[in-house]
Amino acid sequence: MKLTPIYILFLFLAASCACLKPNDAFVQYEEIVLEDTAKPTVEDIVPWPQSKSEGLDLTQRIECPEPSEDTRNNLIISKCDDVYGTNYFIEWDCEKRAQRWSAMQMYAGNAVRNVRRSGDDAWHEDEQIPQKYRTTYADHYQNGYDRGHLIASADRLESREMNRQTFCYSNVHPQLNVLNAGIWMDMEDKLRTWNRDNFRDTLYVVKGGTIDNEAQILERTKTGIIVPKFFFMAILCLKDGKYKGMAFWIEHRPTYSAADRKLRNHVFTIDQIETFTGFNFFHNLPEEIQADAEGEVTLSEWNL
Numbered sequence: 034m035k036l037t038p039i040y041i042l043f044l045f046l047a048a049s050c051a052c053l054k055p056n057d058a059f060v061q062y063e064e065i066v067l068e069d070t071a072k073p074t075v076e077d078i079v080p081w082p083q084s085k086s087e088g089l090d091l092t093q094r095i096e097c098p099e100p101s102e103d104t105r106n107n108l109i110i111s112k113c114d115d116v117y118g119t120n121y122f123i124e125w126d127c128e129k130r131a132q133r134w135s136a137m138q139m140y141a142g143n144a145v146r147n148v149r150r151s152g153d154d155a156w157h158e159d160e161q162i163p164q165k166y167r168t169t170y171a172d173h174y175q176n177g178y179d180r181g182h183l184i185a186s187a188d189r190l191e192s193r194e195m196n197r198q199t200f201c202y203s204n205v206h207p208q209l210n211v212l213n214a215g216i217w218m219d220m221e222d223k224l225r226t227w228n229r230d231n232f233r234d235t236l237y238v239v240k241g242g243t244i245d246n247e248a249q250i251l252e253r254t255k256t257g258i259i260v261p262k263f264f265f266m267a268i269l270c271l272k273d274g275k276y277k278g279m280a281f282w283i284e285h286r287p288t289y290s291a292a293d294r295k296l297r298n299h300v301f302t303i304d305q306i307e308t309f310t311g312f313n314f315f316h317n318l319p320e321e322i323q324a325d326a327e328g329e330v331t332l333s334e335w336n337l
């Protein structure tokens with residue numbers, strides 16, 4: 034189907050939901066023309082209700098990987114809160130009905146714990162994604178996998194709304210319980226130990242599962258949902274004006290040995306993870322800072 038040209042926002046239709054906070058870098062909206070697309074249009078997307086800071090470009094934030102060039106298919110979707118601002122944001126592949134990555138910041142202002150984890154009744158569809166491209170309860174019901182959070186519920190306890198947003202189906206990939214409740218949880222726990230004032234001023238975090246290449250897909254569920262073969266975390270730490278980075282990379286499989294449970298065995302440089310995934314993490318940093326932070330990891334600096 035050939036559509037007439039339409040104007041959409043460069044933010045992949047999501048910047049209207051972003052909330053400006055002190056840690057946010059931003060630029061003004063840009064308009065671009067999309068042609069010959071049968072993919073979601075601006076009329077398809079339900080914007081997130083908060084719109085405190087129109088003009089904030091999520092793609093300019095430090096934690097945002099370089100987005101896919103396929104703007105006819107991929108969307109940037111953001112979740113935010115009236116008080117705490119941007120919670121997290123994702124890149125969603127409409128054709129595959131799966132997210133490529135989730136990105137967030139962790140710092141003193143959003144590290145507070147005011148609420149408890151939401152219950153199972155908090156799970157919900159992402160209404161910012163057109164109905165035919167989103168995942169639902171039926172996609173995850175009794176499919177043999179856990180609903181594996183990318184942005185962890187335990188990392189968003191500032192408000193009830195912030196926590197509830199982590200229970201959106203667009204924030205999960207199917208994970209075997211041995212991974213979700215095992216080494217992946219260990220990685221999340223370790224990340225939480227770094228979210229302290231004596232370690233960081235800000236942590237910039239990107240998490241995801243591999244969906245882009247068939248060789249990195251474990252299988253598809255009965256409803257066609259991709260099960261990633263690998264999961265990753267790319268972490269950038271800013272402290273006293275200095276940056277350092279590291280990454281976790283873990284294969285998704287039904288058994289893990291005792292050695293597998295040692296986190297240091299899954300540590301890689303961010304450069305290595307970029308090679309594995311084809312992503313360009315933290316591309317908004319100056320090149321010299323990016324090269325230093327992404328090119329090496331000193332385990333002792335991360336208490337590993």
